[in-house]
Amino acid sequence: MIEWVNAVVQGILLGGLYALFAAGLSLIFGVMRLVNIAHGDLIILAAYLGLSTTVMLGVHPFAALLVVMPAMAGIGYVLQRGLLNQTLGPDILPPLLVTFGLSVILQNALLEGYTADPQKLSAGSIETASLSVGGLSLGVLPLLTFGLAVAVIAGLQWIFYATALGRQFRAVSDNQDIAQLMGLNKAHVFGLAMALALAVTAIAGVMLGVRTSFDPSIGGGRLIFGFEAVIIGGLGNIWGTLAGGVILGVAQTIGAKIDPGWQVLAGHVAFLVVLAVRPNGLFPRVEH
Amino acid sequence: MSEPVLQLVGLDAHYGDFQALYGVDMEVNAGEVIAIIGANGAGKTTLMRSISGLLHNAGDQVRFKGQPIGALRADQVAYAGVALVPEGRQLFASLSVEENLRLGSTVGRAGPWSLEAVYDLFPILQERRNQPSTSLSGGQQQMVAIGRALMSNPEVILFDEISLGLAPVIIKSIYEALPGIIGGGMTAMIVEQDITKALSVSSRVYCLQEGRVSLSGRVGDITRDQITAAYFGVAA
Numbered sequence: 080m081i082e083w084v085n086a087v088v089q090g091i092l093l094g095g096l097y098a099l100f101a102a103g104l105s106l107i108f109g110v111m112r113l114v115n116i117a118h119g120d121l122i123i124l125a126a127y128l129g130l131s132t133t134v135m136l137g138v139h140p141f142a143a144l145l146v147v148m149p150a151m152a153g154i155g156y157v158l159q160r161g162l163l164n165q166t167l168g169p170d171i172l173p174p175l176l177v178t179f180g181l182s183v184i185l186q187n188a189l190l191e192g193y194t195a196d197p198q199k200l201s202a203g204s205i206e207t208a209s210l211s212v213g214g215l216s217l218g219v220l221p222l223l224t225f226g227l228a229v230a231v232i233a234g235l236q237w238i239f240y241a242t243a244l245g246r247q248f249r250a251v252s253d254n255q256d257i258a259q260l261m262g263l264n265k266a267h268v269f270g271l272a273m274a275l276a277l278a279v280t281a282i283a284g285v286m287l288g289v290r291t292s293f294d295p296s297i298g299g300g301r302l303i304f305g306f307e308a309v310i311i312g313g314l315g316n317i318w319g320t321l322a323g324g325v326i327l328g329v330a331q332t333i334g335a336k337i338d339p340g341w342q343v344l345a346g347h348v349a350f351l352v353v354l355a356v357r358p359n360g361l362f363p364r365v366e367h
Numbered sequence: 368m369s370e371p372v373l374q375l376v377g378l379d380a381h382y383g384d385f386q387a388l389y390g391v392d393m394e395v396n397a398g399e400v401i402a403i404i405g406a407n408g409a410g411k412t413t414l415m416r417s418i419s420g421l422l423h424n425a426g427d428q429v430r431f432k433g434q435p436i437g438a439l440r441a442d443q444v445a446y447a448g449v450a451l452v453p454e455g456r457q458l459f460a461s462l463s464v465e466e467n468l469r470l471g472s473t474v475g476r477a478g479p480w481s482l483e484a485v486y487d488l489f490p491i492l493q494e495r496r497n498q499p500s501t502s503l504s505g506g507q508q509q510m511v512a513i514g515r516a517l518m519s520n521p522e523v524i525l526f527d528e529i530s531l532g533l534a535p536v537i538i539k540s541i542y543e544a545l546p547g548i549i550g551g552g553m554t555a556m557i558v559e560q561d562i563t564k565a566l567s568v569s570s571r572v573y574c575l576q577e578g579r580v581s582l583s584g585r586v587g588d589i590t591r592d593q594i595t596a597a598y599f600g601v602a603a
Contacts, residue, residue, distance in 0.1 A: 259442050
């Protein structure tokens, strides 16, 4: 029995990482209806930027976030204004094609720059530290990741609903023309949204790199997990994204408990079941 | 006479291959209230979109205080000091009443209009300030749309079909509030299908017909027959 409880708890904590993968996707889709196929590769890019920062500056991966987050935010702003804004319009195909192309370019550039060798961010003793709670052994790192995910999502929620910037995000999402009449330059607002999304992605990438080894080819898999978390939780609901990540994580660890080969498959099955029963996700945004 | 605050010089406007305005000339002086009348499809809303920057034109076809603004984006035009109350209200559905109003002050121009001033003008909005904007009645939504435009403290305010789809009693109360808005020396253009209402608050009128100005003049100098002729294009 305790093994099953353990599987569920580990799954919940794993869900924190998936929620971090998904938060940026959810934000970008919510503000500008952009489906970013390159999101997974941007997570891996952040992990490699974390690697370079730790190697060059000799700092802890968590300290490297102070460099990687602003760097990713800057990349996001330039990417949005220089490239992605030109693809947005009534037709949903151009952004899909362009971000797919971007995904291929990123993978190959990372391969060229860092080779295909698996890399890992070394966080020292915290990686193996654990707490014993009621017969369960909880890793400090997964706990930290989950706590970060909750903090990130609470932070995004606060930005969206309690700040002038969030008001601008929601206004542009509601009606781009009228938002422009209010003096908002949507190209700039979209740039800020992508900057914020990629700052979150920086956290996701570094936490991924500390938890597991990575190479340039694994972005696609992270994209799928992120997508599934967003869809399970319901589009446009940022707390739903956390719930989606948790459901995906629990499905995977329970699957792995039944048979180690079933881990990823069980997550996909859970996703398909939710999609079949509740096509809008479990917690879709309530329209006023 | 000093330079007009808003001037249209041979304004042509297009939607793709379709031309909606043909060489429209207009002048609006500071403090004036101008009525724009015309049948459906005459180009009234196109005119509003062109002035406010939602539709891009040749730069010098629209001049604001002598500066060409025809090619600017809508947000740049808003910063210059032109606000539009759009047709059909178009409030931000995911924002509350007060958030809609606050968004209107994004450009941060100085002037008499603030949240308090808007609530003084439309007290019902203060009661409803935390409600989702789309939960309000049509008339209250129109008040939010007007308040939102005022929050930018514009020099020129454009009203596009403010009475469309509203009950007569609501239309009456909104027109009663208009002097409180434009009495402060603000320049206004009012697009309206209800000619009597529009003329009751305006000093001059332009009539559009199929994208061209078919009649213009001072309200007192123009006869009903002239308006009918200009409106429908039948010979008077």
